[in-house]
Amino acid sequence: MQAAETLYMVIPCYNEEAVLHETAARLRQKYTDLREKQMISPESRIVFVNDGSKDRTWEIISELHAQAPEFFSGINLAHNAGHQNAVLAGLMTVKAQCDMAISMDADLQDDINAIDEMVAKYYEGNQVVYGVRNARDTDTFFKKITAEGFYKFMSAMGADVVYNHADFRLMSRRVLEELANFREVNLFLRGMVPLIGFQSCNVYYARAERFAGESKYPLKKMLSFAVNGITSFSTKPLKLITALGFIMFLVSAAAFVWAFIVKLTGHSVDGWSSTLCSIWLIGGVQLLALGIIGEYIGKIYAEVKQRPRYIVAEYLDQNAPSDPDKS
Ligand code: UDP
Ligand code: MG
Numbered sequence: 001m002q003a004a005e006t007l008y009m010v011i012p013c014y015n016e017e018a019v020l021h022e023t024a025a026r027l028r029q030k031y032t033d034l035r036e037k038q039m040i041s042p043e044s045r046i047v048f049v050n051d052g053s054k055d056r057t058w059e060i061i062s063e064l065h066a067q068a069p070e071f072f073s074g075i076n077l078a079h080n081a082g083h084q085n086a087v088l089a090g091l092m093t094v095k096a097q098c099d100m101a102i103s104m105d106a107d108l109q110d111d112i113n114a115i116d117e118m119v120a121k122y123y124e125g126n127q128v129v130y131g132v133r134n135a136r137d138t139d140t141f142f143k144k145i146t147a148e149g150f151y152k153f154m155s156a157m158g159a160d161v162v163y164n165h166a167d168f169r170l171m172s173r174r175v176l177e178e179l180a181n182f183r184e185v186n187l188f189l190r191g192m193v194p195l196i197g198f199q200s201c202n203v204y205y206a207r208a209e210r211f212a213g214e215s216k217y218p219l220k221k222m223l224s225f226a227v228n229g230i231t232s233f234s235t236k237p238l239k240l241i242t243a244l245g246f247i248m249f250l251v252s253a254a255a256f257v258w259a260f261i262v263k264l265t266g267h268s269v270d271g272w273s274s275t276l277c278s279i280w281l282i283g284g285v286q287l288l289a290l291g292i293i294g295e296y297i298g299k300i301y302a303e304v305k306q307r308p309r310y311i312v313a314e315y316l317d318q319n320a321p322s323d324p325d326k327s
Contacts, residue, residue: 003100007040007075007119010090012083013061014051017104019210020060023106024048028071032111036184039119043097043319046250047073048106049090052080062143065316072318083216084187086176087167088179089310094177097319102170103189104131107213110168118170118203127175127198131168133207150226154188158234161190162173162202169193185302186232188225238296241289252278 046307050058118129
């Protein structure tokens with residue numbers, strides 16, 4: 001194997017005071033092993049991105065960095081930018097210092113032992129390595145059903161994603177540089193990374209339960225994530241409207257013929273119920289169509305504003321040129 005390369009782990013954290021110490025301890029152990037095995041360089045770091053937490057998360061991150069700067073770095077975002085933006089903020093901030101970066105959630109649901117295999121796959125020439133869950137035994141029944149429905153629905157709607165892959169993935173510096181060219185505001189990293197291309201592969205692992213604390217992704221956020229993924233990645237809903245419109249046209253043509261026959265045969269009724277029904281039906285379909293079109297217009301609006309997607313308030317990292325405690 002060639003000289004060990006530099007791995008940066010990017011961990012988004014939103015109100016994660018309950019798990020941070022444990023996550024840090026386990027990752028530190030993992031880094032020690034990987035350094036001993038000469039799989040990663042001594043410059044490799046674990047970077048916690050504080051996504052505008054309201055608890056002691058940033059204080060803990062700063063302490064970790066102060067105690068062991070050779071392991072831990074921290075990025076403090078100026079406000080809560082959301083999971084996807086926090087991951088991107090981390091990746092873009094560290095890309096100048098690393099050869100490869102792995103993004104992972106803070107709650108230890110992803111198996112850190114998969115990191116060895118991910119790094120090995122990187123040395124084999126893969127530019128992207130997707131961490132893929134092979135079981136969902138530990139998720140609640142409800143989470144399992146909604147999450148599986150999520151992937152099926154996404155791909156049915158034309159936004160192709162790696163099945164059962166969340167945001168546990170390794171990317172090479174080359175891929176990060178390409179990712180930097182994606183200027184979109186509505187981030188959906190799982191859809192974007194496959195678009196970049198390059199050689200990639202999957203690494204399988206069992207997903208564990210959240211170590212401590214509560215899920216920051218309740219159903220409401222999951223649904224909006226799915227809607228965001230679909231409308232950011234496909235125009236299939238627009239095509240469905242067209243199809244629906246066509247079917248409606250056929251139905252109304254048939255209804256017209258039927259009404260005409262009824263009229264001719266002299267059995268015509270007062271027509272109140274059918275008129276009312278069609279008004280409701282057409283009104284509903286129109287509203288639905290307008291709603292979906294509005295969804296896209298809302299996105300165009302957000303994109304044309306070209307707002308920064310995140311703001312880094314502070315970056316604590318020994319290897320960064322701007323770090324105040326660089327030794
Ligand atoms: N997270 C974040 N910003 C947010 C919400 C979540 O950075 O606004 C982080 C969170 O700290 C965790 C990861 O995103 O590291 C995934 O969140 P969570 O584990 O709550 O989601 P779930 O696994 O339940 O889908
Ligand atoms: Mg989680």
